[in-house]
Amino acid sequence: MAASAPRVFVSHLAGVPVFDPNGDELGRVRDVVALLGGRRRLPSVLGLVVEVVSRRRVFLPMTRVTGVESGQVITTGVFNIRRFERRPNERLILGELLDRQVTLLETGEEVTVLDVGLQRLPARRDWEIDRLFVRKGRKGRKGGGLRGRRGETLTVEWDAVTGFNLEEPEQGTANLLATFEQLRPADLANVLHHLSEKRRAEVAAALHDDRLADVLEELPDDDQVEIIGKLADERAALVLEAMDPDDAADLLGELPEEDKDRLLDLMQPQEAAPVRRLLSYEEGTAGSLMTTEPIVLRPDASVAEALARVRNEDLSAPLASQVYVCRPPDETPTGRYLGVVHFQRLLREPPFALVGALVDADLRPLPPTASVSALTSHLAAYNIVSAPVVDEGGHLLGAVTVDDVLDELLPEDWREEAAVVGLPGFSPGTQPGDEEQPAYGRGQRDG
Known part of the structure; x- marks a missing residue:
């Protein structure tokens, strides 16, 4: 670590990118793992929880961290990419220590933890918790701030407080949520x-x-x-x-x-x-x-109106890929379904053109009883990412998107088990867990 920055507070680590020595980004820091009950006087910082490709979270030992500076973490570039699993004796600093209520030993006052300071030991790559940034005063009953005026804030030594190992019935969330607000x-x-x-x-x-x-x-x-x-x-x-x-x-x-x-x-x-x-x-x-809230327009709506609806940032990309033209009423189940207008077609037409004149009536709608296999074949055959679902009376009921189909086809734990590629130490044919593993000891742990 650079001599100018011997200490870092964990709130400054949340979300910062992690780079290898060549400057390639490997992921982003999501938490810090500490061992509170070790042999040392101060808690050991074991490593970082890093979110890499496909939102997988892996463990990066602090012994692999060569620098923490200018809003970034530099690593040796080799670490175990098995999915992170927290062990019973480990604590997540951001997730579990922020907003914690503890007691000042000297005065017996209750304080709330706002931030946690980490320090690298001289001439070593080991790190430990040595400081706490706290606010005096008791929390409200719901754990959401202080009664009355906000209390005095101060920085104290780790061993100047007690209470981290006690069960706290209601822990606040304000500082944790502020850290992850973005x-x-x-x-x-x-x-x-x-x-x-x-x-x-x-x-x-x-x-x-x-x-x-x-x-x-x-x-x-x-x-x-x-x-x-x-x-x-x-x-x-x-x-x-x-x-x-x-x-x-x-x-x-x-x-x-x-x-x-x-x-x-x-x-x-x-x-x-x-x-x-x-x-x-x-x-x-x-x-x-299906979703029952696709973009539904009447045939006399203009291209400008259609594009304005497509621009809605709350829409997923598949839902924004096309608009569905129907007779009133506009809410599903709608009046008679007329067809779709693809987003690319809207971009090629003048703003004053009416969508009723642009509908693609050749795209066959699906019945609500269609199976997942039929859905998959339909999306693949027409090379589309969204398809209309229509009842026997010709009313639009909703739309099925490709992400809905993937959620149905993929195993339940796909978010956890998504393959990681492109990371140092991992190549096609290599299974997660085959990479180099750090030894356990002196504040280290394996994946």
């Missing part, structure tokens, strides 16, 4: 997935409904069920309303029948209606996989 929902979902069950529930409870809905859509089914089950029923219904109807239906489909019915009854009728329709279709069919 993360995309998929990345924040990955953060939550690797936290303890207790910490995951605390963070989920602190997120705004819309943010939690976006994050839930990116989590594995087990995590979704766990989180929604820990929310009050009224809050759970609000979060389900904020989710895309197909994702909400998938989540509710994993719940016991009585829980599913209770939450549906608590949702606003207009929000629950499309979810109920999706749940009525047999699992693994176009009806169960």
Whole structure:
């Protein structure tokens, strides 16, 4: 580490890129792993949790870190790329220590941990926790800040406090969420997935409904069920309303029948209606996989209006690839389905042109009973990423996108098991775990 920066606070490490000696980016730091109960007076910093290709999280030992400077981490370029699994005696500093309530030994005052300082030992590559940045004062009952005025902040030595090994009933989340505020929902979902069950529930409870809905859509089914089950029923219904109807239906489909019915009854009728329709279709069919909120336009809408709808940043790329032209009503199930207009066609036409004159009526719509195999063949045959689903009366029910089909075809743990390629020490034919592994000892651990 550079002599000018002997210490770093973990909040400055969150999300910073990790480079090899050649300047190639390997991933980004998502957390720091520490051993709080070792033989040393100060806790050992074992390594970094680095998010690499396909959102896989791997462990980078601190002995492989050659520099932490200018918002980047430099590594030797060789490390184990097996998926990171936290061991029982290890703690995630960002995920578990921030917002922790501890006690100052000298005065007995309770303080909240705002940041954690790491220091590299002289003439070695070992690191340890030596400082804490804290705020005086007790938290409110819900763990969301201080009562009254914000307390005094100060930096203290690690061994000037006690209480890290005590079970804390309610740990705050303000500083953790501030650290990860800029993360995309998929990345924040990955953060939550690797936290303890207790910490995951605390963070989920602190997120705004819309943010939690976006994050839930990116989590594995087990995590979704766990989180929604820990929310009050009224809050759970609000979060389900904020989710895309197909994702909400998938989540509710994993719940016991009585829980599913209770939450549906608590949702606003207009929000629950499309979810109920999706749940009525047999699992693994176009009806169960489709979204009920594609871009629907009347035939007298202009190209300018269509492009304005396509520009909506909340739309996924497959949904924004084409608009569906239908007679009124515009909400699914719509009036008579007329056809689609592809995004590229919209770009080639004048803004005042009407979409009704541009429809592609040759693309055969799918029935809601179509199987996953039929969906796959249909998307491949027409070289498209989205397809309309229409009932027997010719009404548009929704659209199936390629990501919906992939989610159905891929194994449940595909987010965890995605292959990693392009990293130093990993080449085609090499299995994760075959790479060089650091020895365990002196603050090190293997993958």
